[in-house]
Amino acid sequence: MRPASTCSAHARGDHRADSNVDLFIGFDPDRKVPSLLAIIGLERRLAEALGLAVTITTRGSLHPLMKDAIERDAIRIG
Numbered sequence: 001m002r003p004a005s006t007c008s009a010h011a012r013g014d015h016r017a018d019s020n021v022d023l024f025i026g027f028d029p030d031r032k033v034p035s036l037l038a039i040i041g042l043e044r045r046l047a048e049a050l051g052l053a054v055t056i057t058t059r060g061s062l063h064p065l066m067k068d069a070i071e072r073d074a075i076r077i078g
Helices: 036-050 064-073
Strands: 004-006 021-025 054-058
Touching: 021 036, 036 054
Parallel strands: 021 054
Antiparallel strands: 004 021
């Protein structure tokens, strides 16, 4: 896995009580990509640890019209 980034309201400091944490991750093309079940499991473990809803998205699945803005505002976390 390549470094993860967040573009969530929590990272920007403008979150509400019901805001989730959005993470987007990239994968090394030379390595096996984790299964959807593995990603969902990671979301659950992070949500339990943080006490917040967590959404993990891959860089490749970012909406084309939003991708530039998301990547511009992203904060690298790993």
